[in-house]
Amino acid sequence: MSSSVSLPDIPGRERSLLAPLRWLESACLHIGGVSILFASALSRVFQRPFRMRQWIAQMEQVGVHSISVALLTATFTGMVMVLQTGVQLSRFQSESMTPGIAGIALLREIAPVLTALAIAARVGAGIAAELGTMRVTEQIDALESMGSDPIHYLVVPRLVACVVMVPALTILSDLVGILGGCLIGVTKLDITLQAYLDTTFRWVNPEDFYSGFLKTIVFGGIVATIGCYLGLKSSGGAEGVGTATTRSVVVSFILILVSDYFLTEILLKVL
């Protein structure tokens, strides 16, 4: 390792030529690994025994414990949306449209995506850290050696919890976001409460809600699968767990944002 001077020139160049290939190879391996994990978890959801205790514990962990984060995110985003939209629209004397525009943006994009991101940061990282620690302290090996299936025991409850709870929290965020916006509309933009609600209901359709809501099912799946995959794959002690945790947040964020675009394209056609 020390005397790089004596290395012939060619292997170095070869190495740099091969680097993109290596990267591509590992990217493909990860994509394959994530897909296999997701498929195996899905195929085990209805496999006995149903671990109701684990399911409920995870729902509590993912859902109940994330309520405050989700509420805080939604309230302030709703507020700032209405403030910005109202101020900009007032340049065209169109501030009466504010509740409608803000409501649609909130239901279709802002609330679902921000809720998913908040949960990816809180829950996804937690999943990666927990399973990562279990991996490096041989708890996963112990589970396997006792004849249990780590995917059934650990991954399925987390996947179910995220797929149920991210949409559930999104509904909450939708409501709270609109209320937060309403507060600003009434106090700062001089729109009456009656007018605010009227405009909201006139502009906002059920499709706006569904198109945001349906996406969050996918987002929940992403958060759980990425967290579990990177956790289960981690190696090399505390440092490895730290890497897995950080990476799970980064990867989930990217996948949520990218999939959001493509899901939106599809949903705009379908709904």
Place this chain on the structure above:
Amino acid sequence: MIAGTETTERRRARIRLADVHLAFGPQPVLRGVSLDVHEGETLVVVGRSGEGKSVLLKTIDGILKPDRGEVWVDQERMDSLRARELSLARRKIAMVFQGAALFDSMTVEENVAFPYVEHGTCRTAEVRERVVENLRRVHLTDPAVFSKKPAELSGGMKKRVGVARALSMEPEIILWDEPTTGLDPVTADAINDLILETQASTRATSVVVTHDMASAFKVGNRVAMLHQGRVVYTGSVEETRATENPLVRQFVEGRASGPLTDGARDG
């Protein structure tokens, strides 16, 4: 096949490894391990730190897959079973992990109850009774300990809870990874007695990895030595005590210089 004799032998050997190779990336760890463990015996595996003893046990349990070679437990090839069959085959094998590997989200009692609860191997009403019994066998009788989480236990206590959890598997085969390392001499000897007692009462087949030669001679029927990725010596306890094999002599006598340490792998 000419395997008429081979099959009968395989029936006598509960565990059989044939030319097992395993590498982590570029680093070869097992380089052609062949080993038989017979019904009801306790085989002690010794070898220097980092020789791959833990890896060997994990290979037997199917946690690690060898790159080459065969791993048989009874009539089952652990290295190529499908996931579901593998998890069934594992239920008769218990592993005592070197680092205990307790579930740290669970209390001591839940850890030890895990095999019973998970596999429904005893009636719900009996679980607690059996858990208490298994903990008693590793000298953990204080009820205050039962509700503690692993993080609140000392290293030696964790180790003993790990042993109790393995006993909860009601195993036919037990793989002990350094069961006495890090214990005080009194508890260590209690674990030795426990290994002997388990073997006598359940006729379990055991593989014990240890550095502790006193323990090895006390609990073992046979001794195998792992060196540079191969089993370089096997012999009964009596043979081992008297052996002229320089590798074994150096290990038993605990000398820093000798053929074990002259190997090309050490730096």
